[in-house]
Amino acid sequence: MFNKLIPCMRYSKLLFERHLHQIPLSKDRYGIIRKPFAKTMDSDIQLFKSILPDKNQILLDPQDTVGYNRDYFRYVRGLGTVVLKPRTTKEVSHILRHCNNRRLAISIFGGNTGVCGGSIPVFDEIILSMELMNKIEVIDEYSGILVCQSGCVLEKLEEKLLSKRMIMPLDLGSKGSCQIGGNLATNAGGIRLVRYGNLHGTVLGLEAVLANGTTIDLMSNFQKDNTGYHLKHMFIGSEGTLGVITRVAIACPTETTTQNVLFLGLRSYEAVLQTFLESKKRLGEILTSCELIDRVSLEVTVNHLKTASPIKDFPFYMLLETTGIQKEHDDEKVQSFLDYVIERGIVSDGVHACEPSKIDHLWKLREMIPAAVYSNRFCLTYDLSLPLKEFYDIVTVMRRRVGHLTKIVCGFGHIGDSNIHLTIAGDELTGEIQLLIDPFVYEFTRKLKGSVSAEHGIGLLKPKYLNYSKSTEAITLMKQIKMMMDPNGILNPYKVLQI
Numbered sequence: 310m311f312n313k314l315i316p317c318m319r320y321s322k323l324l325f326e327r328h329l330h331q332i333p334l335s336k337d338r339y340g341i342i343r344k345p346f347a348k349t350m351d352s353d354i355q356l357f358k359s360i361l362p363d364k365n366q367i368l369l370d371p372q373d374t375v376g377y378n379r380d381y382f383r384y385v386r387g388l389g390t391v392v393l394k395p396r397t398t399k400e401v402s403h404i405l406r407h408c409n410n411r412r413l414a415i416s417i418f419g420g421n422t423g424v425c426g427g428s429i430p431v432f433d434e435i436i437l438s439m440e441l442m443n444k445i446e447v448i449d450e451y452s453g454i455l456v457c458q459s460g461c462v463l464e465k466l467e468e469k470l471l472s473k474r475m476i477m478p479l480d481l482g483s484k485g486s487c488q489i490g491g492n493l494a495t496n497a498g499g500i501r502l503v504r505y506g507n508l509h510g511t512v513l514g515l516e517a518v519l520a521n522g523t524t525i526d527l528m529s530n531f532q533k534d535n536t537g538y539h540l541k542h543m544f545i546g547s548e549g550t551l552g553v554i555t556r557v558a559i560a561c562p563t564e565t566t567t568q569n570v571l572f573l574g575l576r577s578y579e580a581v582l583q584t585f586l587e588s589k590k591r592l593g594e595i596l597t598s599c600e601l602i603d604r605v606s607l608e609v610t611v612n613h614l615k616t617a618s619p620i621k622d623f624p625f626y627m628l629l630e631t632t633g634i635q636k637e638h639d640d641e642k643v644q645s646f647l648d649y650v651i652e653r654g655i656v657s658d659g660v661h662a663c664e665p666s667k668i669d670h671l672w673k674l675r676e677m678i679p680a681a682v683y684s685n686r687f688c689l690t691y692d693l694s695l696p697l698k699e700f701y702d703i704v705t706v707m708r709r710r711v712g713h714l715t716k717i718v719c720g721f722g723h724i725g726d727s728n729i730h731l732t733i734a735g736d737e738l739t740g741e742i743q744l745l746i747d748p749f750v751y752e753f754t755r756k757l758k759g760s761v762s763a764e765h766g767i768g769l770l771k772p773k774y775l776n777y778s779k780s781t782e783a784i785t786l787m788k789q790i791k792m793m794m795d796p797n798g799i800l801n802p803y804k805v806l807q808i
């Protein structure tokens with residue numbers, strides 16, 4: 310009944326080879342007018358040199374700064390000429406104090422894997438790169454707490470934790486580059502959220518520097534700390550508009566030693582929902598990931614990777630992962646789940662992998678979808694939270710609206726978290742296509758009381774759609790908070806809020 314897994318495949322590097330001059334400047338693409346911030350002068354550079362002791366902490370040569378002016382997907386482009394790389398909170402604090410006094414705008418740059426253009430300057434904002442703030446301070450096996458600077462790369466943290474038999478509570482396809490500070494700033498979700506919850510739960514404390522240079526210590530090493538307002542939450546998901554996150558304390562689970570991955574074929578969306586429900590009931594606490602891939606997403610990806618699908622011809626596929634610490638226990642649960650869904654015809658075909666190379670292969674089919682769809686000349690992705698019953702309707706509707714005008718209309722994502730990535734791609738993004746998509750997708754989402762940004766954030770690309778998921782009163786309060794915490798608006802201007 311279950312197919313054998315195809316052995317290893319070759320998988321190409323990411324493909325975003327678009328040349329710099331082909332990326333329009335963000336200010337032109339979005340018609341943004343520069344706010345009356347000061348311009349950097351020689352005296353500012355001298356001051357920065359006095360704060361940052363090493364030569365490699367300041368980049369001024371255009372050849373060195375170019376990579377800090379374009380995003381991962383080569384979609385936005387800025388005009389920043391100064392990159393500062395602090396190593397300590399104190400250095401961040403001095404830089405911010407000076408910039409605030411001088412009204413110099415700042416763009417905060419983490420791992421630059423964000424998909425909303427949040428980390429890239431629009432004009433000549435000073436780029437504050439967090440990459441040298443990469444110290445791990447504490448890994449405490451007893452409490453399960455990791456304390457580190459915010460520029461640590463997620464994958465490096467995972468590696469270090471594994472040596473102490475612990476893991477990070479979050480895992481993203483971008484883990485090789487994204488930083489924990491960027492993860493907090495975007496409240497990243499990822500593929501383990503079903504199991505460990507989001508960062509509002511796992512982050513125990515953080516340290517941030519406010520726009521005026523004040524360091525605010527919200528570090529806590531305890532699961533329980535109900536002393537007044539939980540200010541840390543203000544910074545989680547604030548996308549660098551309220552402060553620079555400099556340190557983090559995060560609760561980390563113990564290492565899991567068993568892993569099962571199921572790649573399942575389903576004949577209908579009802580079967581998808583049924584499988585999800587049964588996976589929660591029958592796999593219980595060992596269920597770690599629950600992903601949906603539709604037929605088009607898989608086809609595009611296997612073509613891109615020049616591989617073959619492990620199972621063929623289903624409108625829907627699901628990738629389920631379980632992790633645990635006792636093989637017999639997990640295997641028994643997985644088998645009983647499979648028996649149940651297969652016997653009842655809910656799942657029609659699938660593969661089951663326990664070995665790392667095979668697991669890796671299956672995950673590539675999910676994780677390489679973005680790279681595969683972005684290899685088209687245009688690609689629009691929408692990161693939506695939608696009620697599970699109507700989760701896939703947006704793909705069906707969009708296929709009807711623009712399927713005949715585009716090459717790809719597909720849907721995939723973290724169905725376990727009600728988060729779909731609707732993707733529309735093709736050769737030429739005509740005005741006709743654009744009109745059929747925007748703002749229809751957001752209106753559709755609003756009608757279902759969904760979120761126009763499930764996990765990627767608002768950044769530069771979506772401030773005008775914020776009101777589709779937030780009330781006027783909520784946005785007004787957000788603006789008031791921003792005004793209070795950053796009255797000169799120097800932190801990540803033009804992002805998140807339209808002010």
Ligand SMILES: Cc1cc2nc3c(=O)[nH]c(=O)nc-3n(C[C@H](O)[C@H](O)[C@H](O)COP(=O)(O)OP(=O)(O)OC[C@H]3O[C@@H](n4cnc5c(N)ncnc54)[C@H](O)[C@@H]3O)c2cc1C
Binds near residue numbers: 421439489494497
């Ligand atoms: C292949 C791929 C897969 C992905 N998968 C997922 C996924 O499963 N789930 C998910 O949620 N996202 C995913 N993403 C999006 C992205 O990886 C996340 O948003 C990630 O958290 C961004 O981290 P970063 O360090 O790259 O931040 P950046 O892109 O550098 O910055 C993102 C925002 O955070 C701000 N920022 C960065 N560091 C700080 C700091 N220290 N203090 C204050 N503000 C800061 C920036 O100014 C910007 O506004 C994926 C991206 C790619 C390319």
